[in-house]
Amino acid sequence: MTENSLSQYCQSKIKLIDEALSEHIPGNAYPPGIYDSMRYSLFAGGKRLRPIMLMAAADAVGGQGSNYLPVACGLEMIHTYSLIHDDLPAMDNDDYRRGKLTNHKVYGDGMAILAGDGLLTAAFGTMLSQPNVDSAILVRVVKEIADAAGAAGMVGGQAVDLASEGQTIDAKTLKFMHQAKTGALFKAALRAGALLAGASEKEVGALTYYAEQFGLAFQITDDILDVVGSQDKIGKPVGSDIKNHKVTYVSLHSLDGAKQLAQKAVDDALGSLSEFGTEAAILRALVEYLIIREA
Amino acid sequence: MTENSLSQYCQSKIKLIDEALSEHIPGNAYPPGIYDSMRYSLFAGGKRLRPIMLMAAADAVGGQGSNYLPVACGLEMIHTYSLIHDDLPAMDNDDYRRGKLTNHKVYGDGMAILAGDGLLTAAFGTMLSQPNVDSAILVRVVKEIADAAGAAGMVGGQAVDLASEGQTIDAKTLKFMHQAKTGALFKAALRAGALLAGASEKEVGALTYYAEQFGLAFQITDDILDVVGSQDKIGKPVGSDIKNHKVTYVSLHSLDGAKQLAQKAVDDALGSLSEFGTEAAILRALVEYLIIREA
Numbered sequence: 272m273t274e275n276s277l278s279q280y281c282q283s284k285i286k287l288i289d290e291a292l293s294e295h296i297p298g299n300a301y302p303p304g305i306y307d308s309m310r311y312s313l314f315a316g317g318k319r320l321r322p323i324m325l326m327a328a329a330d331a332v333g334g335q336g337s338n339y340l341p342v343a344c345g346l347e348m349i350h351t352y353s354l355i356h357d358d359l360p361a362m363d364n365d366d367y368r369r370g371k372l373t374n375h376k377v378y379g380d381g382m383a384i385l386a387g388d389g390l391l392t393a394a395f396g397t398m399l400s401q402p403n404v405d406s407a408i409l410v411r412v413v414k415e416i417a418d419a420a421g422a423a424g425m426v427g428g429q430a431v432d433l434a435s436e437g438q439t440i441d442a443k444t445l446k447f448m449h450q451a452k453t454g455a456l457f458k459a460a461l462r463a464g465a466l467l468a469g470a471s472e473k474e475v476g477a478l479t480y481y482a483e484q485f486g487l488a489f490q491i492t493d494d495i496l497d498v499v500g501s502q503d504k505i506g507k508p509v510g511s512d513i514k515n516h517k518v519t520y521v522s523l524h525s526l527d528g529a530k531q532l533a534q535k536a537v538d539d540a541l542g543s544l545s546e547f548g549t550e551a552a553i554l555r556a557l558v559e560y561l562i563i564r565e566a
Numbered sequence: 567m568t569e570n571s572l573s574q575y576c577q578s579k580i581k582l583i584d585e586a587l588s589e590h591i592p593g594n595a596y597p598p599g600i601y602d603s604m605r606y607s608l609f610a611g612g613k614r615l616r617p618i619m620l621m622a623a624a625d626a627v628g629g630q631g632s633n634y635l636p637v638a639c640g641l642e643m644i645h646t647y648s649l650i651h652d653d654l655p656a657m658d659n660d661d662y663r664r665g666k667l668t669n670h671k672v673y674g675d676g677m678a679i680l681a682g683d684g685l686l687t688a689a690f691g692t693m694l695s696q697p698n699v700d701s702a703i704l705v706r707v708v709k710e711i712a713d714a715a716g717a718a719g720m721v722g723g724q725a726v727d728l729a730s731e732g733q734t735i736d737a738k739t740l741k742f743m744h745q746a747k748t749g750a751l752f753k754a755a756l757r758a759g760a761l762l763a764g765a766s767e768k769e770v771g772a773l774t775y776y777a778e779q780f781g782l783a784f785q786i787t788d789d790i791l792d793v794v795g796s797q798d799k800i801g802k803p804v805g806s807d808i809k810n811h812k813v814t815y816v817s818l819h820s821l822d823g824a825k826q827l828a829q830k831a832v833d834d835a836l837g838s839l840s841e842f843g844t845e846a847a848i849l850r851a852l853v854e855y856l857i858i859r860e861a
Contacts (some may be wrong), residue, residue, distance in 0.1 A: 290849060296717075305717045305725035340647035351693060361675035380656035381728050389717035389725075391683065395690045396712035399705050406701035410694050422591075422600045422684035430684075432602035433676050448595075534861075549617065 277556040279325055281319075284336075288319045290346060291340040293399045294475050295391075308378040310510070316369045321346040321456060324485075325464035326559070329554075330476055331544075331551040334468025338403065338492035342412065342467060345398035346460050349420050352390035353393055353429070355383055362433060391420075412463045419459035428452030432517075440518050454486030461485075477543050478554075484540035485558050491533040492561060494519035498526060537561065572851040576614075577819030578620055579631075583614045587636040590692045591685075598809050603673040603681035604688070607646050611664045616641040618778075619852070620759040623773050625841075626846040629756060629763025633698065637707060637762060640693035641755050645684035648724070650678055657728060686715075699762055707758045713756035723747030727812075735813050741755060748788075756780075772838050773849075779835035780853050786828040787856060789814035799832060832856070 292313055300306045322343030324334025336343075358365040358373040359380060387513035398413045398528050418424060428451030431444065440448075461482035465475045489534050497512045512519050520529040540558045544551045579742035587608055595601045617638030621631025631638075653660040654675060660672055661771040670678035693708045713719060726739065733744075735821050753829030758772045792807045807814050815824040835853045839846045 300718065302717075302728050303724050305722050308725075309717060316569065348712040352683075356679055359676075359679065360680060380655075382725065384651055384654065384656060385721055385725050388647075388682070388686065389721040391686055392712055392716035392721060396709055396716055398596050399712065401708035406705050409705060410654065410701050414691055414694035417694065421687035422597075422604060423595065425686060426680055427597050427600050430603075431679050435679065460767050474651055490796055565671050 272552045272556040274556070274560050277553065277560060279415045280556075281323055285295050285319045288322045288343060288347065289314070291344050295341070295344055295400075296348075296393060296476075298437060301533055304378075304382065304451075305385055305389055308374060308382050309389050312355050312374045312386065313390065315350070315371050317351065320352050321460045324457060324482075325461065325467075327553040328461045329468035329556065330464075330466030331336065331547055331554050332470035332474050334463050334464075334470075335548060336464060336468075336483055339401065339464065339467045342398045342409075342416075342463055345394040345461075346416065346456065348390045348394035348397065349416070349425075352387040352394070353425060355387040355390070355419075357429065359383060362429075367531050372404065382492040394553065401467075402507050409464060412466050413461060415466075416456075419455035424455035425453075428455070434456075436517065442523055443524040445518055445520070445523060447488040450486065453471040453490050454483060457486040457489070474547075478547065480543040481540045481554065481558075484543065485535045485561070487535035488533050488540065488558065488561055491520045491529050494521045495526065495529055495533065495560060497521070507528055567847045567851040569851075569855050570709050572848065572855060575725050575848055575851075576618055579618050580614050580729075582632055582635060583617045583642065584609070584636060586639050589637070590639055590695075591643075591688060599673075599704075600680055600684055602821075603669060603677050604673060607650050607681065608643070608685065610666050612642065612646065613683050614642055616645050616755045619752060619755040619849075620762075622848040622852065623756045623759030624712065624763035625759075625767050626759050626773065626842055626849050628845060629757065629759075631763075632763045634696065634759065636696040637693045637711075637758055639710065639746065640689040640708075641751065641758075643689035644694065644711070644720075644752065647682040647689070648720060650682040652724065654678060656819035657724075672774050676783075682702070688768045703761060704758075707761050710757060710761075711751075712748040713753045716832050719746050719750035720748075722859045723750070723803075731812065731841065737818055740813055740815070740818060743786040745781065749778060751762045752781040752784070753777040758825075769842075772841065776835050776838040779838065779854070783831035783853065783856055786815045787826050788832065789826055790821065790828065792816075 296306065296309055296313060298310060300307065325339060325343045325346060329336040329339055354368060355374045357363050358368055359375055365373055374386055378386065395413065398416065399408055399409070420426065428448045431448045433454060435444070458479060461478045462475060465478045469540060494512065497519065520532060522533060537558050541555060544555055591601065591604055593601065593605060617796060619643060620634060620638045624631040624634055632757065640795055650669045652658050653663055654670055660668055662668060669681055673681065690708065693705070693711065696704055714720065723743045726743045729745060730739070753774060756773045757770060760773045786797060789807065815827060819827060832853050836850060
């Protein structure tokens, strides 16, 4: 698959996802203040990577990804809430995200906290509105997503990140932090798509491994981009990790070492798809093009 | 039922709830920082009113309330997260709650935001671990709770509260704000208990009305206590609503007017239970003793 075909696939899915998100978080709902603030960040140019991963996983096991838009949208709401809260002055204190003012710079800290809370809560209401799926499977999937997003997952990773700023942490702690902060939700997305589409346990296992390697490659690439990227492309000031004395894969392994680690993770992710056919083309393309984002 | 019997009933339920909460948010989990912060507020002396209401509603329709501890605990986690976030400097900026330092005064603003996020997320993971309930009913119940806690409910009420501080709002807006901020979760608790225990639609309807009146009486009483209570009993400085220029039932209706409104809500709540037998004794006692909290 060419990068162009992948881009077309993503554009078509983004259209579906954006329409569904706008139905679940409507622009004319009461009270308007909180909905405005939630929608500001929800429609601030996100790449919709997590919902696309869910849909691509469903496709990869012979299902129809677009049948699972409510669960897919829930993942995007969780991702978006985490960005709003991360950007707050009490956390990373970022004024810009994707080239736009962050939520709290527009709506104030209090409303930004509530917008995050509203999106996190809406994520679960939306996921539980998923039709045409066996309820027991839906319960399992949404519970997995909650576990991945919570204190043992994404929130826990963020807490370790917060506590370790300006401090030295070892490679093992860094790995945990990133698996929890970024990897856990990717893994839940892939597994959700597979489980919702009725995948076999073997297929779920392969996609779980794919997700772990994908998440790792994603995080290492993020650290690399903070050093060699341009503000235009990554939408935030380059070098902010260095400025904030953050431990990253680059600071621990050097730029070349980090690039090698990223390449190995990509290769391992591709290897896990060896028994899948052309239905997994999107998953292959997603991880192949991931690490050349900076090119 | 005497106030003493109600107190004994509540103590026995609180013991069950606290044990279950400690299993779901364990003290020895990794990473420790975030779990410490979550547990600090979760075990800061809450009255466990929402989980008790859920259990009492299940009892009232002939079920066994203690069978539904996971969903009951989820309600308490949602309530606790909302208090942590409300107390933040960007919101109500309170240093004390129930006579103890608020979460952010102990752990810092960033960790307090994450502790709230962790509890909200854990609420859904915990509720979806509820065993021995038909999955379709569980999905319905947890979705109702998400809707009650979200932007059209509790978070929305909080957003209106935040936006209206220092401003004049009318009685209609005040009513919406409190129904959303406090009433919605009470209603979800009562309905959840009834639905989980297999209540008829008629019973669910009666308990829904009970919950609405209970929530109203609760909020009016809260406003009254802010004027006539003592810091010892309510655990925060008396008069903080006046200090913060908040519109309350007392500021809108005078102290006597507010007391009359509270009594009417209590009477209406009791009326809705007229077709229930002794199984509803706890629900009757809860609303009867509620408005004499300050006595």
